[in-house]
Amino acid sequence: MHRKLYCKCEVSNYFKCIYNFFHHLCFCPLIFISKRVFCAIDFASQYLRFNFVNNLKKVKSMSTYVVVGLQYGDEGKGKITDVLSAKSDYVVRFQGGDNAGHTVYVGDEKFVLHLLPSGVLQCKGKCIIANGVVVNPKAFVKEINQIESKGMRTDHVFISRRAHVIMPYHILLDTYREEEQGGTQIGTTKKGIGPCYEDKIARVGIRMIDLLNPEVLREKIEKNLKTKNSLFEKYFEKPTLDVEEIFQEFIALGELLKDRIVDTELELNEAIKDGKNILFEGAQALMLDIDFGTYPFVTSSSPSTGGVCTGAGVPPTALQNLIGVAKAYTTRVGNGPFPTELDNELGENIRQIGAEFGATTGRPRRTGWLDLVSLKHACMINGINNLVITKLDVLTGIHPLKIATKYKTEDGKIIDYFTSSTTKLYDYEPQYEELDGWDEDITNARTYDELPANAKKYIEFIEEHLGINVYLVSVGPERSQNIIRKELF
Numbered sequence: 001m002h003r004k005l006y007c008k009c010e011v012s013n014y015f016k017c018i019y020n021f022f023h024h025l026c027f028c029p030l031i032f033i034s035k036r037v038f039c040a041i042d043f044a045s046q047y048l049r050f051n052f053v054n055n056l057k058k059v060k061s062m063s064t065y066v067v068v069g070l071q072y073g074d075e076g077k078g079k080i081t082d083v084l085s086a087k088s089d090y091v092v093r094f095q096g097g098d099n100a101g102h103t104v105y106v107g108d109e110k111f112v113l114h115l116l117p118s119g120v121l122q123c124k125g126k127c128i129i130a131n132g133v134v135v136n137p138k139a140f141v142k143e144i145n146q147i148e149s150k151g152m153r154t155d156h157v158f159i160s161r162r163a164h165v166i167m168p169y170h171i172l173l174d175t176y177r178e179e180e181q182g183g184t185q186i187g188t189t190k191k192g193i194g195p196c197y198e199d200k201i202a203r204v205g206i207r208m209i210d211l212l213n214p215e216v217l218r219e220k221i222e223k224n225l226k227t228k229n230s231l232f233e234k235y236f237e238k239p240t241l242d243v244e245e246i247f248q249e250f251i252a253l254g255e256l257l258k259d260r261i262v263d264t265e266l267e268l269n270e271a272i273k274d275g276k277n278i279l280f281e282g283a284q285a286l287m288l289d290i291d292f293g294t295y296p297f298v299t300s301s302s303p304s305t306g307g308v309c310t311g312a313g314v315p316p317t318a319l320q321n322l323i324g325v326a327k328a329y330t331t332r333v334g335n336g337p338f339p340t341e342l343d344n345e346l347g348e349n350i351r352q353i354g355a356e357f358g359a360t361t362g363r364p365r366r367t368g369w370l371d372l373v374s375l376k377h378a379c380m381i382n383g384i385n386n387l388v389i390t391k392l393d394v395l396t397g398i399h400p401l402k403i404a405t406k407y408k409t410e411d412g413k414i415i416d417y418f419t420s421s422t423t424k425l426y427d428y429e430p431q432y433e434e435l436d437g438w439d440e441d442i443t444n445a446r447t448y449d450e451l452p453a454n455a456k457k458y459i460e461f462i463e464e465h466l467g468i469n470v471y472l473v474s475v476g477p478e479r480s481q482n483i484i485r486k487e488l489f
């Protein structure tokens with residue numbers, strides 16, 4: 001048996017030798033080659049991994065900030081943007097147009113920005129009017145001149161070539177429609193915002209880049225005026241517009257602005273990768289959002305954090321610090337439902353103390369209690385992770401203070417979410433929580449501890465209800481009148 005085994009071993013050794021011979025002859029080169037291939041693959045994957053990790057590091061170091069309004073506009077976004085822009089490399093407007101009115105006080109001097117980013121006063125880097133904004137070039141030139149006449153620089157302001165142009169016929173259409181509707185109008189700013197966005201979506205709009213190309217511009221004006229003029233003449237019974245006159249005016253504006261009309265999305269994305277501080281400044285607010293506001297009493301853009309992606313050409317993954325600005329109470333200018341409105345003496349007092357008059361149109365703003373039902377809706381849609389409460393000083397001396405946390409529907413149901421039915425909102429009854437007020441002047445407070453206990457309770461009530469920290473409390477219109485509880489930059 002041993003012998004047999006031995007023999008078997010010998011035979012198997014013999015075959016092993018032959019196998020090894022052929023193996024070396026044939027497979028070694030293959031193994032050699034495949035080893036090299038594996039090495040190459042390994043090297044490539046290491047390289048890719050290195051790049052991937054590096055990119056991750058880059059993404060980690062990015063610092064983007066989005067400031068949006070959470071109510072019906074005029075929350076004080078301009079003031080907050082101005083404060084944050086001192087440390088920003090870029091300040092970017094991404095939607096709306098000169099319907100916005102953003103007020104900044106530097107000492108006693110008042111600046112109202114409509115189309116220019118509010119960062120224009122403090123930002124050492126660039127101010128960008130991105131593709132999602134609708135631009136009235138005449139309003140732009142006027143605003144630039146106003147700012148420069150106050151000794152400020154504007155050579156750092158640029159406009160995206162993709163941004164759509166508000167033409168004279170947009171402004172007329174906006175105005176005629178509002179006049180025609182009488183009492184049921186939206187109450188727009190009559191800046192031509194809606195009609196300009198309509199043309200953009202209908203793919204007949206004129207973009208900033210077209211102001212630099214005479215043939216394209218003339219052709220587009222001709223085409224647009226065919227339909228618009230017939231509407232003016234036949235439907236509104238108003239005078240028509242002249243192609244040549246508009247063409248000459250806008251080609252001249254293109255020439256004047258040509259050095260400011262640039263591509264912006266590439267530079268912004270590079271700046272994000274390089275970890276620059278980029279601040280996106282919203283105009284209007286979530287309750288005026290074309291999708292999530294009180295439609296049709298809304299503006300024609302998306303003033304939400306989501307609007308930044310389409311309005312400036314940056315991916316959602318690039319957005320980090322989502323800052324929602326809300327007043328300590330609520331205001332609304334223009335028509336539409338307003339469940340917590342105070343159409344009484346107290347409402348008038350708040351209007352006077354808070355100087356609640358539109359920064360763009362001068363219209364008195366409607367005033368009312370803080371509405372946490374709509375604020376919760378706005379925070380959810382925007383994904384807010386940092387809150388700013390402005391105008392807390394305006395509530396000084398009011399007893400008691402009320403905050404709506406729920407609505408009672410027309411059939412008696414209690415709900416704590418915002419409804420899509422704008423018409424029903426008129427019949428909803430806000431359900432209030434009462435809080436004690438305070439009488440101390442808080443306009444000089446600069447730390448949270450300096451606030452009266454009841455003012456702190458008011459802020460903490462909002463935080464608890466929404467589950468979001470209030471990182472800044474504004475106690476006056478001036479740039480320095482802030483209580484900053486956490487440095488974001």
Ligand code: GDP
Binds near residue numbers: 078101474
């Ligand atoms: P925006 O459109 O959101 O920028 O706000 P507006 O500028 O249209 O309206 C806000 C108004 O409130 C402006 O007149 C500001 O100067 C003013 N304001 C901002 N923050 C405060 C604050 O904390 N207290 C007071 N009293 N006024 C403020």
Ligand code: IMO
Binds near residue numbers: 075100101102191334
């Ligand atoms: P900021 O950026 C307050 C309102 C108008 C109207 C509706 C539609 O300063 O917060 P539009 O002219 O946009 O077609 O008007 O939206 N509205 C604002 N209300 N603040 C604003 O901007 C607003 N921009 C537009 O009053 O009810």
Ligand code: MG
Binds near residue numbers: 073074075102359
């Ligand atoms: Mg405003």
